Amino acid sequence: MDPKKRSSDKAAQEMIKQMAEAGIENAWDRLEQQEPQCGFGKLGICCRNCTMGPCRIDPFGDGPQAGVCGATADTIAARNLVRMVAGGAAAHSDHGRDIAHTFKMAVENESCDYTIKDELKLREVAARYGIKVEGRDTKEIASDLSDAVMAEFGKQEGTLVSAAAYPPPARQKVWKEFGITPRSIDREIVEIMHRTHIGVGSDYKNLVKQGLRACLSDGWGGSLIATELSDILFGSPWPIQFGANLGVLDAEQVNIIVHGHEPTLSDIVVAVSQEPELVKMAKDNGAKGINIAGMCCTAIEMLMRHGIPVAGNFLQQELAVMTGVVEVMLVDVQCIMPALGSLSGCFHTRLITTSPKCKIAGAEHIEFHEDKAVETAREIVKIAIENFANRKGKGNIPKVKERGIAGFTTENISYHLGGRFRASYRPLNDNIINGRVRGAAGVVGCNNPKQVHDYGHIAMIKELIKNDVLVVSTGCSAIAAAKAGLMRPEAAAKYCGKGLAEVCETVGIPPVLHVGSCVDNSRILTILANIVAEGGLGDDISDLPVAGAAPEWMSEKAVSIGMYFVASGVYTVIGEPLPVLGAPNLTRYLTDEIEKDIGGKWAFERDPIKAARMMIEHIEKKRDALGINVEKERKLYDMADRRTLTIE
Numbered sequence: 006m007d008p009k010k011r012s013s014d015k016a017a018q019e020m021i022k023q024m025a026e027a028g029i030e031n032a033w034d035r036l037e038q039q040e041p042q043c044g045f046g047k048l049g050i051c052c053r054n055c056t057m058g059p060c061r062i063d064p065f066g067d068g069p070q071a072g073v074c075g076a077t078a079d080t081i082a083a084r085n086l087v088r089m090v091a092g093g094a095a096a097h098s099d100h101g102r103d104i105a106h107t108f109k110m111a112v113e114n115e116s117c118d119y120t121i122k123d124e125l126k127l128r129e130v131a132a133r134y135g136i137k138v139e140g141r142d143t144k145e146i147a148s149d150l151s152d153a154v155m156a157e158f159g160k161q162e163g164t165l166v167s168a169a170a171y172p173p174p175a176r177q178k179v180w181k182e183f184g185i186t187p188r189s190i191d192r193e194i195v196e197i198m199h200r201t202h203i204g205v206g207s208d209y210k211n212l213v214k215q216g217l218r219a220c221l222s223d224g225w226g227g228s229l230i231a232t233e234l235s236d237i238l239f240g241s242p243w244p245i246q247f248g249a250n251l252g253v254l255d256a257e258q259v260n261i262i263v264h265g266h267e268p269t270l271s272d273i274v275v276a277v278s279q280e281p282e283l284v285k286m287a288k289d290n291g292a293k294g295i296n297i298a299g300m301c302c303t304a305i306e307m308l309m310r311h312g313i314p315v316a317g318n319f320l321q322q323e324l325a326v327m328t329g330v331v332e333v334m335l336v337d338v339q340c341i342m343p344a345l346g347s348l349s350g351c352f353h354t355r356l357i358t359t360s361p362k363c364k365i366a367g368a369e370h371i372e373f374h375e376d377k378a379v380e381t382a383r384e385i386v387k388i389a390i391e392n393f394a395n396r397k398g399k400g401n402i403p404k405v406k407e408r409g410i411a412g413f414t415t416e417n418i419s420y421h422l423g424g425r426f427r428a429s430y431r432p433l434n435d436n437i438i439n440g441r442v443r444g445a446a447g448v449v450g451c452n453n454p455k456q457v458h459d460y461g462h463i464a465m466i467k468e469l470i471k472n473d474v475l476v477v478s479t480g481c482s483a484i485a486a487a488k489a490g491l492m493r494p495e496a497a498a499k500y501c502g503k504g505l506a507e508v509c510e511t512v513g514i515p516p517v518l519h520v521g522s523c524v525d526n527s528r529i530l531t532i533l534a535n536i537v538a539e540g541g542l543g544d545d546i547s548d549l550p551v552a553g554a555a556p557e558w559m560s561e562k563a564v565s566i567g568m569y570f571v572a573s574g575v576y577t578v579i580g581e582p583l584p585v586l587g588a589p590n591l592t593r594y595l596t597d598e599i600e601k602d603i604g605g606k607w608a609f610e611r612d613p614i615k616a617a618r619m620m621i622e623h624i625e626k627k628r629d630a631l632g633i634n635v636e637k638e639r640k641l642y643d644m645a646d647r648r649t650l651t652i653e
């Protein structure tokens with residue numbers, strides 16, 4: 006077993022080696038045990054939606070070409086795919102719904118532990134929802150916004166307000182004409198489950214169509230609500246420095262890792278962890294203090310707003326426990342490996358689940374309710390402090406950490422590019438038009454042990470910025486970029502092409518902008534909407550020289566994200582192919598013909614450098630179509646020329 010074949014991250018390699026030596030298994034070992042994986046499943050052509058099955062289609066054409074009900078490979082794979090969209094959209098949107106409930110509580114209950122931290126954003130968002138803001142006080146506006154947002158989940162009439170308030174008009178027209186304007190968040194997800202039930206639709210294109218409508222209700226609905234309300238409740242991010250990788254754990258302090266996705270509890274844990282009483286208690290127990298570090302997207306919510314260090318991304322969760330210095334691994338929902346239950350049993354680490362939606366065998370459960378947030382957070386911090394004494398030895402923390410800047414948002418990017426007095430997207434658009442910046446790419450998504458951990462993200466991002474493509478990143482991809490030093494402003498001079506380096510150095514930004522957690526992929530959508538609105542680069546997102554990618558994706562959420570980028574007009578390249586390759590017509594539709602319907606399409610490419618080149622090629626194609634690739638001839642004007650100039 007060569008750790009370098011498993012991860013490109015030095016800290017991870019060290020811990021993988023230690024796990025192997027200790028005979029403790031991790032995700033990579035379990036993947037090996039699963040080999041060879043089921044070929045039918047990989048190709049998407051097995052169906053177990055009813056008990057006449059399970060059925061499978063012979064991909065070589067010799068055996069059965071239809072299930073018992075008559076469903077073909079295209080039908081089966083399309084149903085399976087859109088059910089993945091339903092899973093992903095449900096996860097994001099339910100996260101959004103939880104934040105919406107916390108928001109409602111903060112609005113209605115004065116003694117609530119949550120308050121409105123960003124009034125300006127509250128007013129901006131409320132105005133988008135058509136709520137009167139002038140002359141009204143914060144509470145009234147917030148109360149109306151709370152009702153409006155709640156209605157987005159379950160309303161029975163009309164369409165999503167946000168799908169009309171945020172995207173460019175040309176994009177809305179595409180959706181309307183194609184019939185995929187989302188109606189309400191829950192409805193679209195439920196309709197996927199209905200349509201994929203035995204004996205409903207079998208036309209693969211029509212199944213995909215519902216997948217498109219549901220993912221739009223995620224990206225421009227549930228995820229966007231999660232982002233907007235989190236900014237209002239926990240404060241809008243602002244560029245902030247943070248440390249990244251397992252080296253942020255501290256042998257001399259009580260270490261608490263917050264892991265999962267929702268910021269609601271972790272935000273309070275971060276706040277109470279520095280209360281003098283608790284710090285004193287930690288010291289009395291022999292520790293130097295209390296160190297909160299994050300994992301996965303909860304980490305990002307904390308680092309975007311508080312600069313809390315991030316211990317690692319998805320494939321590092323087991324490795325973090327292996328360091329032996331984690332007193333409490335505190336988890337909420339999503340991307341938490343069940344393996345943590347038995348693994349933490351080998352150490353003094355206490356794995357604590359907090360959501361009624363997520364209980365894990367081997368974990369203890371302390372149920373979190375927003376009305377007792379501070380109380381619960383203190384209880385958990387105390388458990389961690391008391392557990393410090395149970396630590397055996399000094400642990401094995403790899404001495405590997407990097408620093409980076411996070412905290413970019415749709416709103417504050419305009420300040421960084423345009424300056425305080427000229428805040429706008431104009432400078433970005435101008436730099437794209439003049440070619441210094443060729444375009445932009447969103448590189449996002451998970452880790453997957455089928456790929457060398459982090460290699461896909463880093464190799465792809467480096468290739469893009471070398472070719473003057475500005476990168477925005479979220480989630481585990483952003484954590485990978487930070488650990489590789491790509492979120493330092495100095496990275497511009499080191500890794501970028503001349504044009505992008507010049508722009509980054511002039512305004513002092515790193516070439517990879519950290520725009521948040523996975524629900525914050527909604528920020529990428531609104532950034533694209535702002536670029537269109539600024540003008541000069543076409544009328545629609547599908548006109549822009551941009552591309553999206555998830556080189557190491559694995560989750561259903563990533564399918565929903567990829568699908569909403571495609572549905573928003575973005576060419577999107579992913580590492581592992583979607584599980585549709587056993588369905589030739591469906592594959593052709595998703596990777597080619599769909600572009601005519603909605604302006605975006607999927608591509609699959611495991612080699613991250615090749616994938617980056619495909620993205621660059623697409624960006625150049627869009628630049629050609631916009632007519633901004635013509636080299637302008639430099640001309641020295643004489644007096645006669647000057648006289649012909651007119652001032653518009």
Ligand code: NFS
Pocket residue numbers: 301302318319339340450451452479480481482522523559560562563
């Ligand atoms: Ni998003 Fe992937 Fe999970 Fe976050 Fe990481 S694995 S789909 S990035 S933590 S959600």
